Amino acid sequence: MRIVDIREQTGALQTSMRNAFIDFSQMTVSLVAVVTDVVRDGKPVVGYGFNANGRYAQGGILRERLIPRILAADPDTLLDETGDNIDPFAVFGAMMTNEKPGGHGDRAIAVAALDMAVWDAVAKIAQVPLWKLLADRFNGGNADGRVLVYPGGGYYYPDGNLNKLRDEMQSYLDDGYTIVKMKIGAADLATDLKRIETVIDVVGGDGGRLAVDANGKFDLETAIAYAHGMKPYGLFWYEEAGDPLDYALQAELANHYEGPFATGENLFSHQDIRNLLRYGGLDPQKDWIMPDPALAMGLTEGLKIIDTAEAENWPRERIVLHGGTQLALAMSAGLQLGGTETYPLMFQPYGGFADDTPIENGFTTLPDLPGLGIEGKAKLYEVMKPLGE
Amino acid sequence: MRIVDIREQTGALQTSMRNAFIDFSQMTVSLVAVVTDVVRDGKPVVGYGFNANGRYAQGGILRERLIPRILAADPDTLLDETGDNIDPFAVFGAMMTNEKPGGHGDRAIAVAALDMAVWDAVAKIAQVPLWKLLADRFNGGNADGRVLVYPGGGYYYPDGNLNKLRDEMQSYLDDGYTIVKMKIGAADLATDLKRIETVIDVVGGDGGRLAVDANGKFDLETAIAYAHGMKPYGLFWYEEAGDPLDYALQAELANHYEGPFATGENLFSHQDIRNLLRYGGLDPQKDWIMPDPALAMGLTEGLKIIDTAEAENWPRERIVLHGGTQLALAMSAGLQLGGTETYPLMFQPYGGFADDTPIENGFTTLPDLPGLGIEGKAKLYEVMKPLGE
Numbered sequence: 001m002r003i004v005d006i007r008e009q010t011g012a013l014q015t016s017m018r019n020a021f022i023d024f025s026q027m028t029v030s031l032v033a034v035v036t037d038v039v040r041d042g043k044p045v046v047g048y049g050f051n052a053n054g055r056y057a058q059g060g061i062l063r064e065r066l067i068p069r070i071l072a073a074d075p076d077t078l079l080d081e082t083g084d085n086i087d088p089f090a091v092f093g094a095m096m097t098n099e100k101p102g103g104h105g106d107r108a109i110a111v112a113a114l115d116m117a118v119w120d121a122v123a124k125i126a127q128v129p130l131w132k133l134l135a136d137r138f139n140g141g142n143a144d145g146r147v148l149v150y151p152g153g154g155y156y157y158p159d160g161n162l163n164k165l166r167d168e169m170q171s172y173l174d175d176g177y178t179i180v181k182m183k184i185g186a187a188d189l190a191t192d193l194k195r196i197e198t199v200i201d202v203v204g205g206d207g208g209r210l211a212v213d214a215n216g217k218f219d220l221e222t223a224i225a226y227a228h229g230m231k232p233y234g235l236f237w238y239e240e241a242g243d244p245l246d247y248a249l250q251a252e253l254a255n256h257y258e259g260p261f262a263t264g265e266n267l268f269s270h271q272d273i274r275n276l277l278r279y280g281g282l283d284p285q286k287d288w289i290m291p292d293p294a295l296a297m298g299l300t301e302g303l304k305i306i307d308t309a310e311a312e313n314w315p316r317e318r319i320v321l322h323g324g325t326q327l328a329l330a331m332s333a334g335l336q337l338g339g340t341e342t343y344p345l346m347f348q349p350y351g352g353f354a355d356d357t358p359i360e361n362g363f364t365t366l367p368d369l370p371g372l373g374i375e376g377k378a379k380l381y382e383v384m385k386p387l388g389e
Numbered sequence: 390m391r392i393v394d395i396r397e398q399t400g401a402l403q404t405s406m407r408n409a410f411i412d413f414s415q416m417t418v419s420l421v422a423v424v425t426d427v428v429r430d431g432k433p434v435v436g437y438g439f440n441a442n443g444r445y446a447q448g449g450i451l452r453e454r455l456i457p458r459i460l461a462a463d464p465d466t467l468l469d470e471t472g473d474n475i476d477p478f479a480v481f482g483a484m485m486t487n488e489k490p491g492g493h494g495d496r497a498i499a500v501a502a503l504d505m506a507v508w509d510a511v512a513k514i515a516q517v518p519l520w521k522l523l524a525d526r527f528n529g530g531n532a533d534g535r536v537l538v539y540p541g542g543g544y545y546y547p548d549g550n551l552n553k554l555r556d557e558m559q560s561y562l563d564d565g566y567t568i569v570k571m572k573i574g575a576a577d578l579a580t581d582l583k584r585i586e587t588v589i590d591v592v593g594g595d596g597g598r599l600a601v602d603a604n605g606k607f608d609l610e611t612a613i614a615y616a617h618g619m620k621p622y623g624l625f626w627y628e629e630a631g632d633p634l635d636y637a638l639q640a641e642l643a644n645h646y647e648g649p650f651a652t653g654e655n656l657f658s659h660q661d662i663r664n665l666l667r668y669g670g671l672d673p674q675k676d677w678i679m680p681d682p683a684l685a686m687g688l689t690e691g692l693k694i695i696d697t698a699e700a701e702n703w704p705r706e707r708i709v710l711h712g713g714t715q716l717a718l719a720m721s722a723g724l725q726l727g728g729t730e731t732y733p734l735m736f737q738p739y740g741g742f743a744d745d746t747p748i749e750n751g752f753t754t755l756p757d758l759p760g761l762g763i764e765g766k767a768k769l770y771e772v773m774k775p776l777g778e
Contacts, residue, residue, distance in 0.1 A: 023487055028453070054489050060449015061495060064417070098412055100443050101605040102633035102655030103684075105494020106450060216490040244491035245660035248667060266491030271634035278637060279668055295492075 001084060001125070002075045003091075004044075005035040006067045006114070007387050010057035011050070013347060028057035029350055030110065033387040034117040036086070038125050040370070046388030047121025048374045051113040052294035052323035053347040058110035065107075066095040066114055085125045088118045092300040108268035108297045115298025116327050116372070124371040130327070131366050134334030138303065146363040147332045148339030149353075150211065151175075152324060154182020154199060155346070160191075162198050168345065169202040175344060178362035179209050179236055184226065185217035193229050200233060207233035216240045216266060220249050227257035237262040237288060245272075251281030262288035265322035268296040270308040277312040284314050288338065292322035293331055302331060324351040326372040333366050349379035390473060390514070391464045392480075393433075394424040395456045395503070396776050399446040400439070402736060417446035418739055419499065422776040423506040425475070427514050429759070435777030436510025437763045440502040441683035441712035442736040447499035454496075455484040455503055474514045477507045481689040497657035497686045504687025505716050505761070513760040519716070520755050523723030527692065535752040536721045537728030538742075539600065540564075541713060543571020543588060544735070549580075551587050557734065558591040564733060567751035568598050568625055573615065574606035582618050589622060596622035605629045605655060609638050616646035626651040626677060634661075640670030651677035654711035657685040659697040666701040673703050677727065681711035682720055691720060713740040715761045722755050738768035 013027045034047040051058065070078070073094040080087040092115060099107065123130040135143035151172045157164045165182070172180050182199050184192045196212060203209040212235055218226065223241035230238065237260040242249035244266035254261070261282060267273050273291055276282070282289065289309065293302040306316055317338050321328035324342035332340045343351040354367045354376030367373035375381050402416045423436040440447065459467070462483040469476040481504060488496065512519040524532035540561045546553045554571070561569050571588050573581045585601060592598040601624055607615065612630040619627065626649040631638035633655035643650070650671060656662050662680055665671070671678065678698065682691040695705055706727050710717035713731035721729045732740040743756045743765030756762035764770050 026487055055492065056450075056454060058449065060447065060453075061445075064449075065445060098415055100655060103444065103494035103497070103657055104634075105492035105496050105657075107494050108492070243660055245493075245658070245664060247664065266489060268492055268494075269634070271632055275634060275636065275664065275668070279664070 001036060001038045001079065001086075003034055003070065003078060003086065004037050006070060006117075007033045007035070008059055008062045008067065008113070009387055010059050011350070011383060013053070013350075027053065029053070030057040030059055030062060030113045031384060031387055032062065032113045032117040033384065034114070034121045035388060036121055036125065040124060040127065045121055045124045047117040047119070047124065047371065048384040048388065049113045049116030049118070049120060049298075050294070050325075050350050050384075051109045052292050052325055053343070053351065055106065055109045055295055058106055058113065061107055061110035062114060065099075066110055069097050070094045086118060086122050088115065088122055088300055091115075091118050092298075102271075104269035104272060104297070108301075109295050111297040111301070112294050115300050116294060116325075119299045119327070120371040120374065127370050129330070129367055129369060130372050131330040131334035134330060139335050142336060143366075144333045144336050146365050147329055148320075148362060149177070149342050149359060149364045150179040150181055150339070150362065151177050151345075152181050152213070152341045152343050153345055154180065154195075156183060156186045160187070162195065165195060166198055166202055169199050172344065173203065176359035176361065179211065181211040181213055181239070181341070183215065184212045185214035189225055189229050192226070196230065196233060207235050209236060211236040211239060211262065213239040214241050216242060216244050218242050220252060223249060223253050224256045227253060231257060231259070235259055239263060239290075240265065247276060247279035247281075250276075251279065254281045254283070260286045260288065262290055262320065264289040264291050265295070267291065270301060270304040273305050274308050274312060277309060277314050284318055288318050288320050289314065290320050290322045290341070293327050294323045294325045299327060299331060306335060306337070326353055326367070326374060326377070329353055329364070329366070330372060349377070349383055352377065390425060390427045390468065390475075392423055392459065392467060392475065393426050395459060395506075396422045396424070397448055397451045397456065397502070398776055399448050400739070400772060402442070402739075416442065418442070419446040419448055419451060419502045420773060420776055421451065421502045421506040422773065423503070423510045424777060425510055425514065429513060429516065434510055434513045436506040436508070436513065436760065437773040437777065438502045438505030438507070438509060439683070439714075439739050439773075440498045441681050441714055442732070442740065444495065444498045444684055447495055447502065450496055450499035451503060454488075455499055458486050459483045475507060475511050477504065477511055477689055480504075480507050481687070493656075493658035493661055493686070497690075498684050500686040500690070501683050504689050505683060505714075508688045508716075509760040509763065516759050518719070518756055518758060519761050520719040520723035523719060528724050531725060532755075533722045533725050535754050536718055537709075537751060538566070538718075538731050538748060538753045539568040539570055539728070539751065540566050540734075541570050541602070541730045541732050542734055543569065543584075545572060545575045549576070551584065554584060555587055555591055558588050561733065562592065565748035565750065568600065570600040570602055570628070570730070572604065573601045574603035578614055578618050581615070585619065585622060596624050598625060600625040600628060600651065602628040603630050605631060605633050607631050609641060612638060612642050613645045616642060620646065620648070624648055628652060628679075629654065636665060636668035636670075639665075640668065643670045643672070649675045649677065651679055651709065653678040653680050654684070656680065659690060659693040662694050663697045663701060666698060666703050673707055677707050677709050678703065679709050679711045679730070682716050683712045683714045688716060688720060695724060695726070715742055715756070715763060715766070718742055718753070718755070719761060738766070738772055741766065
């Protein structure tokens with residue numbers, strides 16, 4: 001078998017949402033198709049991938065560096081020992097040829113999109129859902145039949161309307177979610193506390209059903225002020241208070257707030273996640289780390305991140321994957337992680353799960369389709385399909 | 390005044406050199422020209438920039454994100470308080486609009502190339518050499534009249550020829566350098582020790598005139614084995630033993646080696662450098678950090694890196710800039726840092742200093758030209774000039 005072509009294009013998102021740092025109306029993503037000569041159901045197998053939200057399309061790096069290296073490699077070196085399927089680790093090695101260590105930023109995003117497409121192809125060739133392939137290859141055949149999901153939402157509306165925030169949160173509850181998340185940090189503390197109280201009211205007065213996300217905006221002083229302000233609510237978690245690389249801030253913040261913390265979506269390698277676990281003062285009994293496999297060099301690096309976390313005594317149940325992709329769902333189920341975020345109102349059509357996947361009591365179930373299950377999400381498949389044809 | 394256009398193109402390097410990680414024959418760089426409507430000597434001022442070696446051209450990020458944001462900004466917001474020159478901090482802020490924190494990789498490289506061109510234009514408009522502008526604005530008018538330079542060399546030749554290594558090193562001494570540097574880690578320890586001894590012989594038997602660079606290749610065990618093997622030589626420094634983000638490895642290595650360490654070229658933000666200083670166990674009495682302003686978001690971030698280092702009690706004299714660019718020379722002189730690397734045999738025509746700049750006893754002097762001094766390096770100017778026309 002052979003990878004016969006790898007194609008990429010830039011897709012746009014359409015949303016007026018913003019968080020503490022960025023306006024998403026200009027956001028783009030890279031879409032990738034890995035075309036093989038393996039035929040299943042009468043058609044060549046095509047693996048599809050894309051990067052998650054917030055870090056832009058990476059067409060330059062894909063076209064100039066990653067894709068040509070894979071296509072230039074001896075095709076036999078990219079196959080597993082059976083010779084009948086792709087070896088995704090070999091493909092990862094090929095695309096990273098002549099890349100220096102460190103500097104895990106946009107390259108990691110480009111790798112993530114391409115690696116996702118490779119694993120989609122691998123599972124399709126094996127004719128199993130990706131979650132099952134992961135369970136069988138890396139988790140002793142064990143998988144979770146349902147996965148904890150929560151909506152990443154609670155954005156700042158252009159007009160700061162609390163009723164719109166309330167309606168948004170109610171829509172998540174109506175959809176079957178039990179835990180919700182909202183943005184903080186783009187307003188002052190008093191305004192944000194009012195927003196938080198509004199949402200706590202929507203979730204039945206239980207702060208333990210609400211997570212808040214500062215998107216790395218705060219300096220230590222502000223992070224502590226928010227900690228004091230939010231302490232009475234007993235929130236589900238307090239996410240990414242400071243700069244994602246300021247591990248000392250995160251560690252100091254734990255001296256001022258006893259509730260759970262969550263962070264990690266802006267760390268794009270196992271080395272960076274390891275530093276967070278070494279220096280961030282996080283507590284494996286109550287805190288969460290949230291790498292995003294669709295940003296952080298894909299599933300291949302994701303497996304390394306899980307191994308690294310466990311080597312640092314961090315249990316995989318306390319890894320909740322950022323990004324809300326079908327990849328995150330497959331990894332959460334097949335590797336028995338803590339769950340995954342999703343974005344019902346934005347990052348469409350890329351984020352979210354198959355169309356027929358219900359959310360019930362905050363959990364979702366798994367697709368039966370081979371691969372990631374992109375073909376089961378009609379609007380996503382509509383965008384991806386032409387790239388594979 | 391206005392920035393009327395910003396142009397970029399990809400330049401190639403031609404070299405057969407390789408280090409422990411990468412083959413440089415495929416390496417590219419981004420070239421940038423910032424065209425203004427300010428006239429000096431009868432011509433519009435054009436600022437030129439490029440990124441340093443090892444991290445590829447970043448045309449995608451420049452064209453899709455950074456350049457359009459600057460050109461879309463209200464031009465008045467990009468000027469300093471006089472209105473007669475660019476405010477490089479404002480331009481930096483404009484290009485980083487809608488960029489998330491963390492993930493300092495390829496984006497940092499793209500920013501570095503563009504930021505270099507902006508500062509070149511700023512100094513040309515002010516009609517002073519950049520080193521003098523830096524001294525006057527940020528260093529109380531103080532500048533070093535000469536700067537410590539050392540050649541980054543000692544690459545692995547395709548045929549492993551020790552005589553070629555010897556000739557290369559002798560050529561540096563003939564050129565006026567006193568300290569030289571060589572690569573290690575792409576051969577086994579015994580072979581590398583033989584290479585090291587060969588070079589020590591060339592520099593008159595004094596290991597204190599030789600630095601070695603592992604380019605982040607070693608795991609802890611190998612790093613320690615090299616430490617033991619190299620201990621007797623009293624080397625100038627032992628550079629980047631392990632993965633650039635493995636601060637714990639660096640800290641542990643200090644328990645096995647008393648000589649000076651150097652690292653930091655693969656950390657592209659002040660946050661990453663701060664983590665190195667917080668967790669890497671480096672000693673400000675003997676060790677060196679070596680950020681590269683032509684990779685790590687330019688001079689603008691470089692000023693932040695210096696401030697951050699000093700806040701972590703790291704003296705600026707122990708910052709030796711990686712990259713061997715005219716920017717690194719200007720910063721070393723005008724901000725009184727420890728010195729800068731240069732690459733006489735590779736990264737041409739981009740690396741290195743003005744054509745008439747002598748190297749004497751390991752030091753170089755400064756250009757009188759306004760800006761970076763690119764116009765004083767004929768082969769570089771030949772490449773850059775068409776982009777500005």
